[in-house]
Amino acid sequence: MAKILLGATLADARGSVGGLTYTKGRFGAVARIKVSPVQPRTGIVLTVRGLFATLAKRWATVLTDAQRAGWNSLAAANPRTNVFGNSYTMTGLQIYASVNRNRQIISAPILDAAPANLAVTNLLTITPAAAAVAATFTVAFTATPLDGDHRIIIQASGPFNPGRSFFGANLKQILASAAGAASPADIHAAYIALFGALRATNKIQVRAFTINGSNGAASTPLAADVTVAA
Numbered sequence: 001m002a003k004i005l006l007g008a009t010l011a012d013a014r015g016s017v018g019g020l021t022y023t024k025g026r027f028g029a030v031a032r033i034k035v036s037p038v039q040p041r042t043g044i045v046l047t048v049r050g051l052f053a054t055l056a057k058r059w060a061t062v063l064t065d066a067q068r069a070g071w072n073s074l075a076a077a078n079p080r081t082n083v084f085g086n087s088y089t090m091t092g093l094q095i096y097a098s099v100n101r102n103r104q105i106i107s108a109p110i111l112d113a114a115p116a117n118l119a120v121t122n123l124l125t126i127t128p129a130a131a132a133v134a135a136t137f138t139v140a141f142t143a144t145p146l147d148g149d150h151r152i153i154i155q156a157s158g159p160f161n162p163g164r165s166f167f168g169a170n171l172k173q174i175l176a177s178a179a180g181a182a183s184p185a186d187i188h189a190a191y192i193a194l195f196g197a198l199r200a201t202n203k204i205q206v207r208a209f210t211i212n213g214s215n216g217a218a219s220t221p222l223a224a225d226v227t228v229a230a
Helices: 043-061 065-077 092-105 188-195
Strands: 003-006 010-017 020-025 028-033 125-131 136-142 150-156 172-176 203-212 222-227
Touching (some): 065 092, 125 222, 136 188
Antiparallel strands (some): 125 136, 203 222
């Protein structure tokens, strides 16, 4: 389903309708032929889908009316912003699934009772550094150490040629730290296990955010590119 912003006529659109996909590029709004990729069947995708099925069933059969009301109230108190910058309110089930997906990332158990709030401390900066010969790949971050039960989640793309500027959905999770971790995060071993040895001049995009383990809230992500040094 496409998201459409109405003005005097059609002002903007996102998503797909029929055979067209609407998006936004460097030169403004873009409509392109819809491409339907093969559905991935990786372990992570199947795990996420299994979690959502479990949560939907728990919402309907395990949670009490009072617990569902708590999630509905939490959703109402924490509106989100869509791709057009407009505010919208999630359903109680959606925010229940969102919080527990974040908790799954840090291997925390399912939370059936809504937390009091979705407070979370944002990262201020991230600075990735990688070197091929030295075989190092670190991500420095501030503030450090992380607050309380906060964990840093680091994702990274595979290696690309230096001219690449768009990384799309190529980011994979590299690290979910322990609570209160200090900068820098060493991601070299985990990265090469996924993508192979670092090569000088390759470009990699790194994305990082925090998750507050006590309430399952995630911070606004930060992204930075790094060119692998010799």
